[in-house]
Amino acid sequence: MLRSMREVLRNLRWPVLCLGGTLQLVRAGPGKDLVRRFEFTDKGDIRMTKYVAFSGGKDSTALALLLPDSIPVFTDTGAEFPEMYGHIEKFEKVTGREVIRLKSKEGSLLDYMRRTKFMPGHAARYCTRIFKIEPFEKFTDTYAVAIRADENRKGNTSDKVIYPLREMGIGLMDVIQICTEYDLLPRYPVYMARGGCVNCYYKRKSEVLAMDDFVPEVLDELQDIEDGVQDKRGRFAFMFPNSGMSIRDIRKQMSLFSPEDVYREASDKSDYGQACGMFCNR
Numbered sequence: 244m245l246r247s248m249r250e251v252l253r254n255l256r257w258p259v260l261c262l263g264g265t266l267q268l269v270r271a272g273p274g275k276d277l278v279r280r281f282e283f284t285d286k287g288d289i290r291m292t293k294y295v296a297f298s299g300g301k302d303s304t305a306l307a308l309l310l311p312d313s314i315p316v317f318t319d320t321g322a323e324f325p326e327m328y329g330h331i332e333k334f335e336k337v338t339g340r341e342v343i344r345l346k347s348k349e350g351s352l353l354d355y356m357r358r359t360k361f362m363p364g365h366a367a368r369y370c371t372r373i374f375k376i377e378p379f380e381k382f383t384d385t386y387a388v389a390i391r392a393d394e395n396r397k398g399n400t401s402d403k404v405i406y407p408l409r410e411m412g413i414g415l416m417d418v419i420q421i422c423t424e425y426d427l428l429p430r431y432p433v434y435m436a437r438g439g440c441v442n443c444y445y446k447r448k449s450e451v452l453a454m455d456d457f458v459p460e461v462l463d464e465l466q467d468i469e470d471g472v473q474d475k476r477g478r479f480a481f482m483f484p485n486s487g488m489s490i491r492d493i494r495k496q497m498s499l500f501s502p503e504d505v506y507r508e509a510s511d512k513s514d515y516g517q518a519c520g521m522f523c524n525r
């Protein structure tokens with residue numbers, strides 16, 4: 244049965260009082276008093292916001308749960324895994340709240356890559372800008388983002404963007420607890436460890452190999468796109484640069500050795516990706 248917000252918050256490391264449309268958090272311990280008070284209304288102070296940037300990951304899920312009057316907003320790149328849409332639908336069912344879905348005027352990220360023959364990468368991160376940030380900021384420029392207190396990320400410098408988790412001292416264990424209490428902890432497949440998009444260039448080789456194992460039809464489409472965007476005169480451009488290989492070669496490697504050996508080889512630290520952005524699933 245769905246637990247009340249008060250019940251969930253009672254078990255957090257710090258006591259939290261949830262009063263109607265407001266959320267207050269008081270740190271326990273000597274000298275620590277009221278940290279911040281958030282109110283959700285259209286009127287008045289710029290720090291009042293009602294939208295939460297909802298990436299579909301555990302942090303933004305917890306933030307949306309902590310702020311029961313907020314409206315979660317998800318920007319859909321059109322290249323998301325089905326599990327992502329499943330989590331959003333489950334969130335709506337469990338909470339009875341609607342998640343607003345936004346899309347870029349450019350359509351799907353995969354179609355955009357085909358059309359422009361240009362894949363996003365570490366040096367050309369247009370995917371987040373065109374398919375996540377721009378549609379979101381066209382919708383609203385005042386919103387809350389789920390950066391935790393135990394993360395070393397700055398976020399947006401705009402004073403219209405607020406970071407309730409960080410400001411309330413909520414870390415990873417709290418986030419897991421909040422999501423678990425609602426049976427809303429997203430437990431995505433290993434190939435979603437870096438980015439909700441099927442093509443995310445942050446993915447490690449091991450994650451691409453896992454896609455070949457579990458969702459080969461998705462990798463077929465990505466291989467087709469990677470082959471189709473190559474400029475015959477230049478160097479081969481990798482969709483998954485952390486792997487240092489084309490998708491075709493990654494798959495060949497998979498077929499030459501036992502999956503265990505390939506996964507072990509692929510877990511080398513040089514293959515590790517980096518964290519995704521604040522609008523992407525993490």
Ligand code: SF4
Nearest residue numbers: 370438439440443523
């Ligand atoms: S998940 Fe990856 S590919 Fe998708 S928008 Fe974010 S950085 Fe880009």
